[in-house]
Each structure stands twice: as C-alpha cells, then as structure tokens.
Amino acid sequence: MHELSVCQALIREVEALAREHEARLVEQIVVRLGPLSGVEAHLLQQAYPLACAGTVAESAELVVEAVPIRVECKSCGAETEAKANRLLCGECGDWRTRLVGGDEMVLASVSMMTGTEH
Amino acid sequence: MCDTCGCNVTHGNAHLVQAGGKLEKTEQGRESLTVLKNLLSENDHQAGHNREHFDRRGILAVNLMSSPGAGKTALLESTIDALNGEYKVAVIEGDLETENDAERIRKRGVEAIQISTGSACHLDAHMVHDALHHMDLNGLDIVFIENVGNLVCPASFDLGQHRNITLLSVPEGDDKPAKYPVMFRAADLVLLTKADLLPVLDDFQPQRAERYLRELANDAPVLHTSVRSGAGVEQWLAWLGTELTAQRQRLAQGETARPAVQPEGATLHAGEHGGHHHPHHHLHHHD
Ligand SMILES: Nc1nc2c(ncn2[C@@H]2O[C@H](COP(=O)(O)OP(=O)(O)OP(=O)(O)O)[C@@H](O)[C@H]2O)c(=O)[nH]1
Ligand SMILES: [Mg+2]
Ligand SMILES: [Zn+2]
Ligand SMILES: [Zn+2]
Numbered sequence: 001m002h003e004l005s006v007c008q009a010l011i012r013e014v015e016a017l018a019r020e021h022e023a024r025l026v027e028q029i030v031v032r033l034g035p036l037s038g039v040e041a042h043l044l045q046q047a048y049p050l051a052c053a054g055t056v057a058e059s060a061e062l063v064v065e066a067v068p069i070r071v072e073c074k075s076c077g078a079e080t081e082a083k084a085n086r087l088l089c090g091e092c093g094d095w096r097t098r099l100v101g102g103d104e105m106v107l108a109s110v111s112m113m114t115g116t117e118h
Numbered sequence: 119m120c121d122t123c124g125c126n127v128t129h130g131n132a133h134l135v136q137a138g139g140k141l142e143k144t145e146q147g148r149e150s151l152t153v154l155k156n157l158l159s160e161n162d163h164q165a166g167h168n169r170e171h172f173d174r175r176g177i178l179a180v181n182l183m184s185s186p187g188a189g190k191t192a193l194l195e196s197t198i199d200a201l202n203g204e205y206k207v208a209v210i211e212g213d214l215e216t217e218n219d220a221e222r223i224r225k226r227g228v229e230a231i232q233i234s235t236g237s238a239c240h241l242d243a244h245m246v247h248d249a250l251h252h253m254d255l256n257g258l259d260i261v262f263i264e265n266v267g268n269l270v271c272p273a274s275f276d277l278g279q280h281r282n283i284t285l286l287s288v289p290e291g292d293d294k295p296a297k298y299p300v301m302f303r304a305a306d307l308v309l310l311t312k313a314d315l316l317p318v319l320d321d322f323q324p325q326r327a328e329r330y331l332r333e334l335a336n337d338a339p340v341l342h343t344s345v346r347s348g349a350g351v352e353q354w355l356a357w358l359g360t361e362l363t364a365q366r367q368r369l370a371q372g373e374t375a376r377p378a379v380q381p382e383g384a385t386l387h388a389g390e391h392g393g394h395h396h397p398h399h400h401l402h403h404h405d
Binding site for chain 1: 148149150153242270274333
C-alpha cells in the first residue's frame with residue numbers, strides 16, 4: 001500500500017502551496033492519474049482521509065482524473081490508445097512503441113480559500 | 119556526506135525553488151491554482167541527488183526488484199562469489215523486519231547496510247540516502263540495492279539507481295509481466311531465476327514470459343539464471359561489466375543514466391527546474 005506514501009507526499013505539496021498563498025482552507029485537490037503510474041485511484045482515495053487529517057486540507061475534496069494510455073509507434077508513427085499490459089500499436093500491431101501518456105501521477109490543481117473569515 | 123555535496127535544497131524549502139504554479143482568483147477570497155507537478159517530485163529530487171553521490175565516485179547503482187523469495191539475496195551471494203573481488207561492491211538491503219539478508223551478504227565479506235522498512239512495502243529515495251550516509255562509497259564499483267520483495271510498490275519510486283533489474287522466478291509462473299505491467303515495464307534487464315526448476319515446472323514457458331514483456335514495449339534482455347546450477351552467471355557478469363564500462367564512459371562525458379523507464383514525473387520535474395543544477399557538477403572517476 002504505497003498509496004499512503006504517495007498521499008502523504010501529495011498533502012505535503014498542498015500544505016506548502018497553502019502556506020505560500022496564505023490559504024486558511026483547501027477546498028479541492030485535483031490529481032491526474034494514469035494506469036501505468038503504479039498508483040490505484042481507489043487506494044489513493046482510501047488513504048486520503050488518513051493523510052489529510054489535521055492539515056489545512058482536512059475538509060478538501062480529492063478529485064482523481066483518469067488519464068488514458070497512449071502509445072506512439074516507432075515503426076509506423078501512429079498514436080493510438082492501448083491497454084496497460086498490451087502497449088502495442090493500434091495501427092500496425094508492432095510492440096516497439098513509446099508511451100506518450102498514461103504513467104502520470106500529477107497534482108493538477110488546488111482550490112483554496114484565502115483571507116480571513118467574516 | 120551532504121555537507122560536501124553543496125546541495126542546499128531541503129524538504130522545507132523545496133517549494134521555494136519550485137515556482138508556485140499559475141494562480142487564478144475566481145472570486146473573493148477563493149483561489150484556484152494550476153500546478154501540474156509530479157506527486158513524487160520530492161522523492162525524485164532526492165533520487166537525483168543520490169545519483170550524483172554515485173556518479174561522483176564512478177559507481178554503478180543497480181536496483182533489484184522482485185516478488186518475495188524470487189532469489190534476490192541468493193543472486194547477490196552467488197554474484198559476490200563469482201566476482202571473486204574483480205569489482206568492489208556493496209549492498210543496501212531493504213527488508214521489512216529482519217537483518218537476515220544483510221547478514222548473508224556480510225558473511226561473504228561485503229559491506230551491507232540494512233534499511234529496516236518496518237511496514238513500508240518499498241524503498242524510497244530518502245531511505246537510500248540515509249543508508250548512503252552510513253557507507254564508505256570511496257573505491258566502490260557497484261552498489262546493489264535489494265528492494266523490498268513486492269511486484270507493485272517499488273516500481274513507483276526512483277532511488278537514484280542507474281539500472282533496474284526485475285527477477286522473475288520460475289515457480290511464479292510466466293504470466294507475471296502481463297499481471298504486473300508497471301514493474302516489468304521498468305526493467306532494464308529481466309532475470310528468469312531458479313531456471314534449474316524449468317524441467318520440473320514445465321508449464322513455465324520462457325518464450326511466453328518474454329512475449330508478455332515485449333507486449334509492454336520493453337526490449338530489455340532476458341537471461342536465465344540459477345544459483346543452483348550456475349547457469350547464466352557468465353552472461354549476468356558480462357552484463358554488469360558492460361554496464362559498468364558504459365557508466366564510466368558516460369561519466370567521462372559528464373553524463374549520467376536513469377533506468378529505461380522513469381515515471382512521467384521525472385521529466386516533468388526536470389522541465390520545471392529548467393536550468394536548476396546542483397553546484398557540484400564536477401564528475402570524476404577512479405581507475
Ligand atoms: N532451486 C533454486 N532455488 C533458489 C534459487 N535461488 C534462490 N532459491 C531459493 O529461493 C528461496 C528464496 O531466496 P532468497 O534469495 O532469499 O530470495 P529473496 O528474493 O532475496 O527473498 P526476499 O528478500 O525475502 O524477498 C531460498 O530458499 C533460496 O534457496 C535458484 O536458482 N534455484
Ligand atoms: Mg532477500
Ligand atoms: Zn505502428
Ligand atoms: Zn546527500
């Protein structure tokens with residue numbers, strides 16, 4: 001369950017950004033996750049309450065956007081969608097491809113409240 | 119160690135180096151920030167730093183990954199014997215609870231540092247850096263890192279190694295590359311270990327394992343090894359020798375290497391740093 005480590009790293013990033021922008025509350029965190037990142041979306045969601053407890057992001061919603069796997073064929077040049085364990089070219093079937101998307105685990109955006117409460 | 123390398127980026131101030139992202143004020147007191155930053159950038163930064171520690175001493179760092187019991191420690195034991203002092207090696211052992219693996223290595227007269235990971239299911243770059251602080255790297259040729267036995271988690275964490283080796287032992291079955299694509303995609307070399315069992319476990323078809331690996335768009339070489347019969351040891355040592363030579367040649371050009379596949383984040387991270395380099399870019403190697 002390395003998702004907890006990943007989630008804790010995520011919260012550290014968010015906390016640093018919140019400090020930098022003097023936010024009093026983080027409302028939403030958007031993460032982009034590809035199937036080849038090695039991180040499972042539902043495990044990340046499960047780990048999230050543990051990681052954010054007691055932080056400025058405690059009440060924030062975690063949104064996980066799935067990114068499709070895309071490969072570029074080194075043989076015919078086509079860019080096609082692929083499955084995690086079959087990274088073959090969708091045009092010519094060659095296995096010599098380059099991954100162009102689907103392994104990312106990226107903090108995409110953070111929404112936060114700044115200023116003092118009234 | 120870090121006092122000499124001059125890197126003054128710490129966890130605490132890393133966010134000051136990395137620009138804070140694009141800010142958008144949507145309404146009174148509410149801000150939405152576009153970040154696009156790898157979730158493991160902190161780890162990746164530390165890994166890059168570890169790699170510099172290796173590079174400055176001309177060391178090749180190799181990360182061994184596999185499921186529990188696939189034969190990582192046994193491979194290291196027989197490698198040490200077969201090398202017979204040809205290269206000076208040291209081992210970083212990641213283990214959940216025990217010192218067993220480290221003791222097996224030390225029995226052969228090789229330095230082994232144990233990282234007790236406790237409940238952690240993988241090594242990360244900070245753990246490896248701590249271990250580096252407890253080692254004398256001078257004069258070493260190769261550092262082996264034995265990761266925690268696990269086909270899932272270790273694949274996501276860059277440790278600062280130059281090459282990844284994934285072991286697939288014959289009793290596990292030949293379909294493992296298809297079931298654990300993230301792990302097998304990360305391999306620069308695949309070792310089919312316990313090859314002495316192929317005649318007994320005849321439903322394991324090496325060609326099928328290799329086909330699954332190619333379907334991950336991975337052209338890594340596949341070697342059959344056995345510590346029982348001694349099969350494949352020659353090719354394995356030849357691979358190590360070639361990699362060490364290549365590493366020394368790269369360093370002479372002021373370059374380094376990352377494992378064949380690095381998460382998207384590594385490149386993203388490099389891009390966002392732009393020209394940020396550690397001040398200690400002086401590379402040298404011993405003969
Ligand atoms: N038949 C056979 N058995 C092997 C071979 N290599 C290792 N083994 C056996 O496999 C078992 C596990 O080997 P280890 O080297 O401890 O495996 P490991 O990957 O280091 O295990 P963990 O560190 O616990 O993940 C031991 O009983 C070894 O004797 C081999 O080439 N052939
Ligand atoms: Mg072991
Ligand atoms: Zn094609
Ligand atoms: Zn250091």
